[in-house]
Amino acid sequence: MAFGHIYNFSIGRFIMDIIPQHGGDIYRFAKACGCEVSEVIDLSSNINVIQPNITIDFNTLDIAPYPNYEQLEEAIANRYAIEPTMLELFNGATSAIYSLFRSLKTRAVTLYAPLYGEYSKASKLYGYNIHLINRFEPIDQEVKEGSLVIFVNPSTPDGQYHNIDRLMQAWIKKSCTILVDESFLDFTPYPSATPYLKTYDKLYILKSMTKFYSAAGMRIGALISNTTNIQQIKAQEPLWKISQFDSHYLQAALRDPLFAKTTQSITQANRAFLIQTLEQCPYVAKVYPSTANYLLVKLQGITAPTLQQHLIPHKIMIRNCANFDFLDEQFVRIAVKEITLLKKLEHALCEISI
């Protein structure tokens, strides 16, 4: 049988080997399973299942000249109702995080956790003293004066949207530098923190373009702040870093007039289906409230690695949340994808007997 060889490994070792901590490495998963990459049902990464209507021919793009990002920056600025001088593009949100952490003067950071693992990595890399606040407990703890505050809204890995008005007041009172990571906000109908840019000068807002625009292979993220802050960041960045292919893909995606609304309504419908599926599963203790395209699930009677192993014959990848702060092997994250794929998950879950 196709998956025979993998049972020679112990569960822990095998899962560690084929499912990397960040999720989404379908190449390694497919290789280990002996199947085609296209056969993998990837519920481990949070890429939008809806794809924008791209009406350009990439084969005819002239990529010889040095790129110019004016049109792309204007399109993004227009999308988020800011000026083009208020953003700097990066090769994905992670590149932006690294650059910001590097450039700031403070070396104290408050992470509202659990959150995207690269924040801890950047904190350690640049010598930040980390203060963790558990988002699943009352979050109105005091933050350190002048520290960098990281708040992901909606959060990962659970997808909860927080009204951060009260928190903002507390952070501002402490003169904190604030990064609100809104990489998944476009999946929701909720408002951005951008209006605060008018009244507070130590605020940064991060937008990942890879998740919402359904293209993790397109490396674009945008860091938004006031013009002065962005000028300071630009001075430390190379003139050219974004691919012309990626730039044209994103410009075309931004021109799709129905994309945002369609994504929001389909995500909502499919999420409801997935919640129902999971709540009927005897191994699910709790599904956390989510406004995004993924769900955090607390398991019972099974651990995350064991569940992952049971899903391998079905070629389904899910995310073990054990490496998130305040979570352990009782937690998995499952992406909201097409109903047909979610039905395959439903079928696979029904087959599990321990």
Add this chain to the structure above:
Amino acid sequence: MAFGHIYNFSIGRFIMDIIPQHGGDIYRFAKACGCEVSEVIDLSSNINVIQPNITIDFNTLDIAPYPNYEQLEEAIANRYAIEPTMLELFNGATSAIYSLFRSLKTRAVTLYAPLYGEYSKASKLYGYNIHLINRFEPIDQEVKEGSLVIFVNPSTPDGQYHNIDRLMQAWIKKSCTILVDESFLDFTPYPSATPYLKTYDKLYILKSMTKFYSAAGMRIGALISNTTNIQQIKAQEPLWKISQFDSHYLQAALRDPLFAKTTQSITQANRAFLIQTLEQCPYVAKVYPSTANYLLVKLQGITAPTLQQHLIPHKIMIRNCANFDFLDEQFVRIAVKEITLLKKLEHALCEISI
């Protein structure tokens, strides 16, 4: 007439406005000239005029999943006869320069100048004490013990290839960290410094993929060193930064079996034509020896901005070299392009009368 409005500006101001210091900004040039971008004859940037035979359909690429760079890294490693663990990819050579300057411990740098302007910028940004050595004078000056040495081979803006064996011995004797920038080496038949990686552990080699592979819109550069150095650099870099489009473009380009040889022979032939053209021009005092796809020209009886202005009605952009160390407004750099375009330059030069 189409270019009428531009003569309202003074020459200096106008040239500064439309021809940025780095060259290659055809968008701004076309806009100021009121012509289409496709009409501009760009002899200011050093992009290969030969394009690789790309046999993939970019419209059918699945860019939704997170990228995996294994195949690309293997193809590049294979091209340069190194192991895949001996390279880190960046979004162009400039990104690699910034990362390397940031990560090194020394804060003294020896720049063999004139050279690519981003080296000075990176040196200043990261607080390096700069020691310049003029390549147009005897270059066997002593370098500072333990400093970072930057040597571009073949050089910019002149294109001379140096046999660096003696220099390497001197640098190694001083325990320098060495960066040999071989961004234009593939245009020549000359050997790389990669064999030194086996015997000296503080050596880095930089390869820009944008110039040779004729795609400045494809943002890929490779920093090559021993596996230990590369591991240390990787630890400070995001997991994903290269576009999947770019990755596939470069993999396809690397598969073209005739591309390197064709480029070398056509570059050599067209360069000979351009040299002949320039040597017949009364405004040319000297054409510097070059092994690359560009020529450094010393002018007489005309300055670089004036020459640039005379070429505007012909929609021809060339590079003013005044912002290179040890050069001034008597120097321009002209790219080796198609013979038809070089003939247009020849025609334009013949029309100049001052």
